[in-house]
Amino acid sequence: MLIILSIYLIALACWLGGIVFFSFFTTRIVFASLPRPEAGVAIRALFPQYYMLGYVAGIVSLVLAIYITSVWTPRLWWGVTTLVLAIALGMTFYAGTIIRPRVEAIRGVTEETNPDPVRKAEFDKLHRESVMLNGAVLLLNIAAIVGTAGALTARG
Numbered sequence: 151m152l153i154i155l156s157i158y159l160i161a162l163a164c165w166l167g168g169i170v171f172f173s174f175f176t177t178r179i180v181f182a183s184l185p186r187p188e189a190g191v192a193i194r195a196l197f198p199q200y201y202m203l204g205y206v207a208g209i210v211s212l213v214l215a216i217y218i219t220s221v222w223t224p225r226l227w228w229g230v231t232t233l234v235l236a237i238a239l240g241m242t243f244y245a246g247t248i249i250r251p252r253v254e255a256i257r258g259v260t261e262e263t264n265p266d267p268v269r270k271a272e273f274d275k276l277h278r279e280s281v282m283l284n285g286a287v288l289l290l291n292i293a294a295i296v297g298t299a300g301a302l303t304a305r306g
């Protein structure tokens with residue numbers, strides 16, 4: 151069980167760490183260091199790997215949380231944590247497979263001198279949605295860590 155728990159914790163740490171590093175460090179540094187169009191290109195190039203990290207780490211975390219819930223007590227802590235991870239993974243897949251391609255399809259509107267207001271509004275809406283989903287996944291990952299800590303305490 152030590153190996154399973156260790157893999158679970160590493161996957162959860164990678165998922166949360168990836169979100170924190172990308173959101174609070176990578177994007178800020180890239181946009182501060184490069185002209186806006188080039189910064190956008192650089193960040194777009196990172197998105198497939200960013201989402202792949204979320205998919206893989208999220209699946210590993212969720213599958214192992216389901217397993218741990220089925221064999222270990224306290225089941226309530228593990229069950230809630232598993233539910234939180236399932237929601238976070240669903241949001242990650244939605245952001246990466248539904249929102250991201252739609253943003254990419256109309257991204258050119260951000261570089262136009264006189265953008266079509268409807269397309270610009272759609273881009274802004276999708277971008278906001280993506281940022282909100284990313285923030286929600288971040289908070290859900292923190293909640294999963296709290297749930298895991300609760301499950302691992304002596305009183306659980």
